[in-house]
Amino acid sequence: MVGIYERAKTETGYHATYFLRMLSEHGGLETARRLVGSGQPSEGFTSLYLKHRLDLTVEHLMLEEEFSDLFSVELTEIARDRLRDYGIEK
Template identity: 55%
Template sequence: MNETERRFHRAMVEIYQTAKRDLGYNATRFIQMVSERGGLATARQLLWSDQISDGFETLRSHGRLDLTVEAHVLKLEFAELFTGEDRQRARDRLDLFQ
């Protein structure tokens, strides 16, 4: 795991912590996936799932799309971890639900 992957993994953990602290949302399944598979693998799985995750829906309903995996995929600091297709998928999903 390179430094960018480690930073991304920490960012995924921070999504969980912020959602719990600020929204009272305990994303147990999300943090379990991150712990077991790592942040990057979890992000790719959620990004390419045909179903919108419960976590995405919860964050959307609270007006916090900034905390979604999709928003993090689009951050310039993590660009090297994702393909153009990954970033387009994230953009499309965010645009659909804004």
């Protein structure tokens, strides 16, 4: 999770300070659950969409095979549907 924060900052100039604060307060797993389960795309998701970098979103990361066992089927589907709604098939 810190890795996608660093990449977004370096590669797009997006400083996700709220995301970083959430990570330090709640850890990566709970941050992902909160952001994806919120019902609406986060501000960070929207900012990265506008920069054409949805590959740097929590939704994209949580669908990676190595992390798939950490999330419920419901949360995984929310992430997949959100990416699909914005033009990314994962």
